Amino acid sequence: MKTVTRSTCCYCGVGCGVLIEAEHGRITGIAGDPDHPANFGRLCTKGRTLPLTVAGTGGRALRPEMRTMRNARRESTDWDSALDHVASRFAQIIERDGPDAVAFYISGQLLTEDYYVFNKLAKGLVRTNNIDTNSRLCMSSAVTGYKKALGADGPPTCYEDLELAETVLFAGSNMPYAHPVLFRRLEDAKAKNPAVRWIVVDPRRTDVAALADMHLAIQPGTDVALFNGMLHHLIWEGLIDRDFIEAHTNGFLDAKALVREYSPRTAASVCGIAEEDLIRAAEWFATSPATLSLYCMGLNQSSHGTDKNLALINLHLATRQIGKPGAGPFSLTGQPNAMGGREVGGMATMLAAHRDIGNAGHRAEVEALWGVKGLSARPGLPAVDMFDAIADGRIKAVWIACTNPVHSMPDIARVRKALEKAEFVVVQEAFVQTDTVPYADVLLPAATWGEKSGTVTNSERRISRVQAAVQAPGDARADWWIAAEVARRLEGRLASRTQRREGEPEGIASESALFPYSSPEAVFDEHRALTIGRDLDIGGLSYALLEDEGPKQWPFVAGADEGLARRYTDGVFATADGRAQFHPTPYLGVAEPTDARYPFRLVTGRLRDQWHGMSRTGRADALFAHAPEATVVMQRGDATRRGLKDGDLVAVASRRGKVVLPVETSDDLRSGTLFTAMHWSGQYLNSGGANEATIAAVDPHSAQPELKHAAVRIEVPDLPWRVVAAKRGDTLALRAAVQPLLAERRYASVRIEDENLLVVSAADSVAHSEWVEKLHDALGLPRGDDLLEYRDPRRGREQRVAWSGNMLDGFLLTGDTSGARAFIEQIRSLAPWPGPRHTIFLPGGEDALRSLAPRARIVCNCKQVTQTQIEQAVGAHASFDDLKSTLGCGTVCGSCVPEIKRLMKAPAAA
Ligand SMILES: Nc1nc2c(c(=O)[nH]1)N[C@H]1C(S)=C(S)[C@@H](COP(=O)(O)OP(=O)(O)OC[C@H]3O[C@@H](n4cnc5c(=O)[nH]c(N)nc54)[C@H](O)[C@@H]3O)O[C@H]1N2
Ligand SMILES: Nc1nc2c(c(=O)[nH]1)N[C@H]1C(S)=C(S)[C@@H](COP(=O)(O)OP(=O)(O)OC[C@H]3O[C@@H](n4cnc5c(=O)[nH]c(N)nc54)[C@H](O)[C@@H]3O)O[C@H]1N2
Ligand code: SF4
Ligand SMILES: [Mo]
Numbered sequence: 001m002k003t004v005t006r007s008t009c010c011y012c013g014v015g016c017g018v019l020i021e022a023e024h025g026r027i028t029g030i031a032g033d034p035d036h037p038a039n040f041g042r043l044c045t046k047g048r049t050l051p052l053t054v055a056g057t058g059g060r061a062l063r064p065e066m067r068t069m070r071n072a073r074r075e076s077t078d079w080d081s082a083l084d085h086v087a088s089r090f091a092q093i094i095e096r097d098g099p100d101a102v103a104f105y106i107s108g109q110l111l112t113e114d115y116y117v118f119n120k121l122a123k124g125l126v127r128t129n130n131i132d133t134n135s136r137l138c139m140s141s142a143v144t145g146y147k148k149a150l151g152a153d154g155p156p157t158c159y160e161d162l163e164l165a166e167t168v169l170f171a172g173s174n175m176p177y178a179h180p181v182l183f184r185r186l187e188d189a190k191a192k193n194p195a196v197r198w199i200v201v202d203p204r205r206t207d208v209a210a211l212a213d214m215h216l217a218i219q220p221g222t223d224v225a226l227f228n229g230m231l232h233h234l235i236w237e238g239l240i241d242r243d244f245i246e247a248h249t250n251g252f253l254d255a256k257a258l259v260r261e262y263s264p265r266t267a268a269s270v271c272g273i274a275e276e277d278l279i280r281a282a283e284w285f286a287t288s289p290a291t292l293s294l295y296c297m298g299l300n301q302s303s304h305g306t307d308k309n310l311a312l313i314n315l316h317l318a319t320r321q322i323g324k325p326g327a328g329p330f331s332l333t334g335q336p337n338a339m340g341g342r343e344v345g346g347m348a349t350m351l352a353a354h355r356d357i358g359n360a361g362h363r364a365e366v367e368a369l370w371g372v373k374g375l376s377a378r379p380g381l382p383a384v385d386m387f388d389a390i391a392d393g394r395i396k397a398v399w400i401a402c403t404n405p406v407h408s409m410p411d412i413a414r415v416r417k418a419l420e421k422a423e424f425v426v427v428q429e430a431f432v433q434t435d436t437v438p439y440a441d442v443l444l445p446a447a448t449w450g451e452k453s454g455t456v457t458n459s460e461r462r463i464s465r466v467q468a469a470v471q472a473p474g475d476a477r478a479d480w481w482i483a484a485e486v487a488r489r490l491e492g493r494l495a496s497r498t499q500r501r502e503g504e505p506e507g508i509a510s511e512s513a514l515f516p517y518s519s520p521e522a523v524f525d526e527h528r529a530l531t532i533g534r535d536l537d538i539g540g541l542s543y544a545l546l547e548d549e550g551p552k553q554w555p556f557v558a559g560a561d562e563g564l565a566r567r568y569t570d571g572v573f574a575t576a577d578g579r580a581q582f583h584p585t586p587y588l589g590v591a592e593p594t595d596a597r598y599p600f601r602l603v604t605g606r607l608r609d610q611w612h613g614m615s616r617t618g619r620a621d622a623l624f625a626h627a628p629e630a631t632v633v634m635q636r637g638d639a640t641r642r643g644l645k646d647g648d649l650v651a652v653a654s655r656r657g658k659v660v661l662p663v664e665t666s667d668d669l670r671s672g673t674l675f676t677a678m679h680w681s682g683q684y685l686n687s688g689g690a691n692e693a694t695i696a697a698v699d700p701h702s703a704q705p706e707l708k709h710a711a712v713r714i715e716v717p718d719l720p721w722r723v724v725a726a727k728r729g730d731t732l733a734l735r736a737a738v739q740p741l742l743a744e745r746r747y748a749s750v751r752i753e754d755e756n757l758l759v760v761s762a763a764d765s766v767a768h769s770e771w772v773e774k775l776h777d778a779l780g781l782p783r784g785d786d787l788l789e790y791r792d793p794r795r796g797r798e799q800r801v802a803w804s805g806n807m808l809d810g811f812l813l814t815g816d817t818s819g820a821r822a823f824i825e826q827i828r829s830l831a832p833w834p835g836p837r838h839t840i841f842l843p844g845g846e847d848a849l850r851s852l853a854p855r856a857r858i859v860c861n862c863k864q865v866t867q868t869q870i871e872q873a874v875g876a877h878a879s880f881d882d883l884k885s886t887l888g889c890g891t892v893c894g895s896c897v898p899e900i901k902r903l904m905k906a907p908a909a910a
Contacts, residue, residue, distance in 0.1 A: 005469035006033060008456055009047040010109065010449035011611055013333030014038055014181045015458025016047055017551070020450055020469035027051045027450050027470055035550060038159060038458055044180035045609050045623065045861045045895040052620035054450050058732050059619065061429050061437075061445035062474025074443060079475060079485075086399070086442055087489030089424045093396045094126060094494065099376065103130035103386050103395045107402035108138060108335030111454030111466055112344060113523040114479035115337070117515065118401065119346040121487040122380075124370045125494065125514055129357055129380030130395065132348040134403040136383040137410075139338045140347070140702040141300040142331035145309025148701070149317070149581055151574030152535045153342055153354055156567040157292065157328040158460040158553065163189045164326030165292035167284050171201045171223065171312060172298015172708075176208050176898040177608040179296075179332050179459075183208070184894050197288070199281050201226065202298060203603060204675060205668035207898035210905065214281060217670060218271040220601050220709050221590035223299060227311035228587060229267020230282035231318060232259040239286040241320040248571040249317050251582035258584035270587065272670070286319040290326030296334065297605065301708040303591035306701040311585040318582075323568040332459050339457035343536055343554075344527055348380030349703070353531040369530050370514065382703035383409065384696050390418035401428035401479060402446065406435040407613040407681040410694040410705045411656045428482060431615040433736055435682045444482050447472035449616075454480065454520040455546065457554070461536075461563070464551035465543065480520055488512040532558075535574055590709045591697030592655075594672070598711035600638075602652060603675045604690045605708070608895060609861065610679040618683065621731055621755045625858035629751035630680035630689070631664035634714075635673065639665045642714065649747055649763055651715040652676065657692035659685065660717060660747040660763075674712065683739055686748040686762075719746055719763035723772060724820035726759040727779040727802070727810035728827060734758045737778040744771060754828050754855075759820075772814055776800070781810050790841045801840060806832040808840075822849035859899050862892035867903070874904050 002023045009016040017036020021029035030051050034041035064082035065074035077085075093101050104122050106115065122131035143153045150156065162168075162185045175183040190196045198212040201223060209215040218226055234240050235256055245252045264282075268275040285291050293316065299308040313329045321327040333339055345352040352369075355362035363375045381389050387405065389395040391414060398419075409415045412435075419425055419439040427440035430448035437443060451472040457463050472478075491512055517523050521543045531554075532539045539558035546552065553563030573580040594601055609623040617623045632652050634644065644650065644663050651658045652674060661676065669675060680689040694710045727734055731752050738760055742748040747763040760775065781787065781802045786809075790799040795816060801823070802810035807830070811823045826833070826849055839845045856866035865887045873883055883900060884890055890897045 002028075003469065005467050006465070007450070007467045007469065008336065008464045009043065009050065010336055011046050012179055013335060013338060013459040014179050015336055015456060015462065015464060016043055016181055017464060018043065018047065018050070022469045025470050027054055036464070037551060038460070038462065039181045042181045042184055042894065044893050046611060046617060048862070048893050049617075049620040049623055050449060052622070053616040054448065057473045058730065059431055059433050059736065060473055060476065061432050061443060062476060063445060064475065065440075065443040067441055074440065079477070082442055082444060083485045083489055086426055086444075086486050087493055090126070090397055090486070090490055091493035093424065097396055099126045099128040100130055100378070101395055102126060102128060102397045103381065103390070103399070104132075105383065105386060105398060105400045105403060105405060106131065106133045106346065108133055108135040108338035108341050110341070110402050110479055111337060111452060111456055111520070112340035112527060113454040113520040114402075114483065115341045115346040116344040116523050116527045117480045117483040117487065117517070119344050119352065120370065120514065121483055121490070123351070123375060124372050125487055125491060127374055127376045129348050129376050129378060130386060131346060131380055132383045132386055133341055133346060134383070134405075134408060135335070135338045135341050135347065136704060137301070137408060137707060138297070138334045139300065139331070139342070140382070140704040141302070141305030141309055141699055143342060144306040144702040145313060146331070148306070148583060149310055149313040150568065151576075151580070154339070154461055154536065154567070155328070155330050155459065156322060157330040158565040159185065160565060161292050161326050161328065161330065162186050165189070165290050166193075166195065166326065167197045167199065167288035167291040169199045169201065169285060169291065169293040170208055170212070171293055171295040172300075173294050173296035173332055174202065174206045174208065174605060175294060175332070176206070176895075177606050178334070180608075180895045182332070183898070187897065197284055199284060203670060203673055207902050210902045211898060214277060216271070216273050216277055216281060218273055219670070220603050220673060221302060222271040222587070223308045224304065224311045224585050225262060225267045225270040225587040226278065227315055228259045228262035228585065229264050229271075229278050230285065231255070231315055232262045232267070233264050233279055233282045234286050234315075234318060235259065239283065240318040244320040244571070245318060248573070249580045249582055250577070252318070254584045255314050255582040258586060262587070285315060285321070290324065291316075291319070291321040292327055293329045294332055295329070296332045297708060300704055301706060302704075303697045303699055303706040304588045305699045305704050307585040307588070310583040314582055314585065317580050323566065323571060325566070328566075336458070337456040339459070339461065340455065343457060343531070348382050348386070351375075352527075353534045354536055355534070366530070372514065382698070384698050384703065384705055387415050387418040390422050393421065396422065397424035397426075398422055399426040399428070400436060401483075404434045404436045404613040404615065406439065407688060407691065408678070410691055410707050411696040412688045412691045413657050414696060428479065430476065433618075433683055433732075433739070434613055434615050435688060445474060445476040446482065447476045447478050451476070452478050455524060460553060462551045462553045463538070463541065463546065465546045478520070480517070480523055484515045484517055487515045491515065591706045592695050592709070592711045594711045598654065598713050599672065600712050600714060601673050602654070602690070602693055602710045602712045603673055603708055604678045604694065605675065607677045607679055610677070612679060613681050614679050614683065619732055621752050622861060624752035625861060625864075627677070628753060629749055630661055630677065630685055632661040633664045633666045633669060633675040635669040635671050636665045636667055638671050639663055642716075644716070649717065649719055651717050652693055652712050653715050654693035654695070654710045654712045656695065657687070658715070659687045659689060659692045674714075678707070682743065683735065684750045686742045686745050717746060719765055721764045721767045721814070722817045723762040723775065723812070723814050724759065724817040725775055725779055725781070725810070725812035726753065726757060726820075726824055726827065727781060728757050729780065731756060731758045734779060737780070738775065741771065741774055741778060744768075753824055757824070757827060759824060767814070772812070776812055779810060779812070781812060788837050788840070799841065801837075803837055806837070808833060819846070819849065821854055822852055825849070825852035825854060828855065859903075860887075860889035860896040863888040865889035865896075870900055870903050880904060
């Protein structure tokens with residue numbers, strides 16, 4: 001029987017509604033929910049391919065696993081044993097070393113209910129505030145920015161403002177890649193009203209920068225100088241709203257005094273942009289009827305990310321671009337439930353429902369609501385400090401859930417060291433092919449998208465119901481359930497610390513006082529109770545209401561018909577005196593300036609079709625077509641000056657570590673800047689990717705690390721020995737087989753070339769023939785009749801071709817690997833080899849192979865349209881509508897539209 005289940009996409013903070021189709025317990029399809037107010041039926045490439053990520057159980061965590069002795073292998077076990085083991089190890093360590101000797105590192109991808117239970121477990125039961133999340137790497141500067149300036153966390157804006165804004169400032173946000181469906185709404189708004197202006201502040205020329213009315217290609221990290229310079233100009237020209245400032249804000253004079261030093265000329269020169277552009281941007285910002293700023297990691301991931309946020313909010317306050325339709329500082333949330341995590345207070349520095357740990361009254365309120373005593377007043381350790389404390393032994397046990405810190409934290413060498421040192425590591429994961437799973441002493445298998453039920457809150461404070469369409473495979477369980485089961489056991493064991501009830505045995509609490517939940521709904525109801533009277537009051541919400549009436553924005557007080565679309569429309573802010581606060585924001589630069597030894601600035605960010613550590617998107621071969629392998633993007637002139645061309649291997653080295661990658665030249669960067677995508681990890685490379693090089697410097701207010709910028713140099717390693725091998729088959733299984741070999745070479749990279757075709761490239765200073773045999777076997781290349789070999793020792797060349805009938809099924813080349821591309825194309829063509837097998841090595845065979853045209857890059861994933869096809873059509877003067885009707889590109893999900901428009905705008909440059 002076919003079922004359709006209403007739920008949400010589990011990727012980005014847009015929070016699109018989806019309809020999940022399932023049959024016989026398997027997810028078979030997906031569609032955008034036409035009634036969901038975030039997407040009205042749209043989905044992007046990632047959302048559309050979600051069913052592929054949960055197809056099959058290969059690579060899924062299916063059973064609890066644990067090791068009882070250090071360095072032993074983990075063995076499968078049953079839930080009771082795993083849960084008892086986790087509870088008893090945690091209890092032991094807490095009894096021995098105190099509650100702050102344990103820590104929880106969780107995720108903005110958990111549902112609100114999961115998050116709530118973890119937070120209560122840490123703060124209410126263990127009584128440690130050592131619970132932090134990957135939102136520390138993501139949203140924490142936005143949180144401190146909002147709280148300091150407006151008095152409360154959460155954006156004042158809503159999605160409708162995307163349609164109502166007349167000037168849109170994108171600051172450190174690559175929306176076409178990171179928030180695609182919201183970008184569709186902006187595209188539509190601009191198409192309807194061409195007077196709408198887009199200003200983009202980004203050191204790279206992204207697709208939106210290329211399409212914008214103005215691109216301020218600032219030097220990385222200089223945003224504060226830019227915003228200060230803009231404010232200086234507006235004050236000087238009298239383009240600020242004095243009445244509003246007078247009536248509704250504090251601190252303007254301090255901010256004014258500070259920006260005195262930032263004349264447009266000074267600021268523009270710090271930023272490396274034209275003074276006229278800065279002035280024009282300021283005037284557009286101030287004089288537009290409605291200016292909306294959309295900002296993301298380019299502001300937050302900085303050692304002064306809070307100041308970047310505050311400097312931008314200063315501009316909004318000074319010009320009254322806030323609290324009215326189409327205007328305001330809109331922090332785009334990254335993860336699907338970063339907001340929900342903030343609501344339940346699931347971080348080291350906050351308490352439930354936007355309460356503060358340091359506030360005794362707030363602690364007492366939470367104690368009363370939870371029925372506990374003695375919440376810890378000591379702030380917990382934020383992510384970077386938490387891993388440092390694990391490394392130096394202050395924290396002995398850590399429970400990691402729904403995040404992959406050995407990939408995503410800055411300076412991962414430090415994280416690896418910490419996890420090696422830890423006495424006890426629990427990893428709660430849905431997929432096993434990640435860089436963190438090997439460190440688990442206990443692996444707890446989690447249910448994932450399509451299998452979970454609860455709620456999430458998207459970027460516009462809108463709460464949606466998430467529903468399970470199928471049962472989780474194997475023994476995988478919902479995250480809230482796992483946390484609550486351990487909590488119940490821990491409650492029994494820690495009962496001596498609290499008040500063990502008369503006659504109650506030590507061990508599992510038969511009737512849990514603190515964790516009595518039988519469903520996520522019970523958890524939600526408790527969370528709701530904690531919000532009543534707070535700024536995020538959701539007293540009027542329930543599962544039933546969300547299911548009957550659809551997603552709702554908070555606040556949504558009891559008896560309300562609707563949530564609040566826009567906050568602060570009356571000019572009353574959430575501060576004690578109701579006034580917003582200006583902050584003087586001096587420009588402080590980046591944590592690690594470039595110098596003669598490390599002359600390049602490494603910038604990191606996202607690809608269109610991949611999600612973080614790729615544990616999910618990496619399961620959908622189709623998502624590799626847009627960017628099939630890890631590269632480092634280098635400005636063309638910088639590359640030429642060093643004699644580098646596309647494909648040359650370089651080491652991007654910082655003071656902390658390095659990553660070897662092929663060069664990809666580009667005109668979209670300024671000289672001195674490099675870019676690499678954050679997604680690639682030890683699952684694809686011989687290193688852990690970008691974060692081998694990044695720096696763990698953090699913002700003093702938000703503790704958010706500067707993941708965007710590190711000073712690096714380019715080394716050209718001498719790696720003359722090359723291997724390229726490929727195999728057709730289940731790429732997930734092939735990847736699992738070759739991954740353990742990658743770290744053995746000085747360069748190794750896995751690319752997914754096509755559906756069911758995996759390619760491994762490696763390089764080293766000398767030949768490693770045993771490794772070649774290991775690779776041969778890991779790829780499952782044949783050894784008998786179906787292998788054809790050609791050796792030319794004089795030219796140091798070896799070629800192995802695997803056959804399946806008269807088709808090429810794989811190959812392995814060492815020495816001269818220049819023929820690899822031709823072999824790949826032959827496999828991709830799915831054409832039988834026209835002659836006897838051995839002719840493939842004869843001159844005629846080589847010619848036949850060489851004549852195969854290399855595949856061009858796919859721009860449109862849905863219709864498989866290549867860049868070459870689009871460029872040819874553009875060359876023949878096709879309009880956008882022509883392209884749509886002839887090639888079909890851009891007609892389905894629209895994720896490719898910005899790139900197509902860009903190719904049309906500047907065919908030569910692109
Ligand atoms: N496809 C895809 N979408 C995603 C995600 C994903 O993994 N893949 N992840 C989600 C998550 S969790 C997040 S947090 C968001 C992130 O969404 P974004 O923040 O929009 O994405 P990033 O690519 O990390 O960074 C945005 C831009 O910041 C620029 N930048 C770098 N340094 C600076 C600077 O100093 N100043 C300014 N102004 N700009 C700078 C980069 O060049 C980059 O283009 O995306 C969400 N959506
Ligand atoms: N250099 C650099 N580093 C960065 C960034 C950057 O821009 N540059 N961005 C940072 C940002 S903004 C973010 S948000 C982080 C993201 O970094 P991570 O949090 O490490 O990202 P994910 O790979 O999404 O990790 C989520 C994990 O949860 C697993 N999972 C999936 N579903 C479930 C489930 O239902 N339950 C459980 N328990 N597990 C599940 C997935 O398999 C995956 O391994 O990366 C940060 N790191
Ligand atoms: S924009 Fe794409 S990734 Fe984000 S929620 Fe919507 S479908 Fe998912
Ligand atoms: Mo994020």
